[in-house]
Amino acid sequence: RSIALPASVIDNLRRHRVRQLERRLALGDAWEDRGMVFANESGAPLHVNSLANHFEKVTTAAGVPVIRFHDMRHTSATLMLIGGEHPKVVAERLGHSDVSITLNRYSHVTPDMQRQAADRLDAMIDRAS
Template identity: 40%
Template sequence: MTALPASIAKALVDHRARQGRERSAAGDRWVMSDLVFTTMDGHGLDGTVVSHQFHRLLQHAGLPQRRFRDLRHSCASLLLVQGVSPRVVMDVLDHSQIGLTMNTYSHVIPDLRRDAAQRMEELIAEPER
């Protein structure tokens, strides 16, 4: 079972409702599949189109261009910085080995080490009188 943030789960429920309306509007033209994201007639999305739309959104938001797959990297980095266990991040990314996760996202580790040192200091430091 995949754990999702409540806001993402709600967005997917809303998306499913919109997709149901699209399916009704398409009638016999709708292509039945188990895909979550489809065209207006149920076909799978073309990766090139998804990338193009993603780039347009970045441009509209005034953000630098990135690859769509960079979202995965951002997800992992943000989770690690938030203190999520590397093992959990490995599972979220569906990596088969912790080494892949840690080698790929090792640039985040110095921040985590500083945070760990600060937390240890808070645990062992004598209270000021």
């Protein structure tokens, strides 16, 4: 499937591509050209454990809680929904054929969302009385 990417992501992907091409030139025939966007240092597929280990190092260095790489998918869905994105759009971006999968598995209620719901309920009760 194709999805629209933010300009910042496209810029980062272009910079990544330049670095990858430089690496490919440096390795010459040792480069394994498989046409991958994300590959290891020799062009071969990344091993899932390598990605997980790198992600853990990056999150630790950033001083944020260590989460699984896949958890960013849940965070992304929740943030889009909090931001007012239509659930069907979020579902399509995640590749879900049914929006209920997105809403039941990938969106999470935050404490702030609970507080806002309580405040809106309070405002409705005040208006009704």
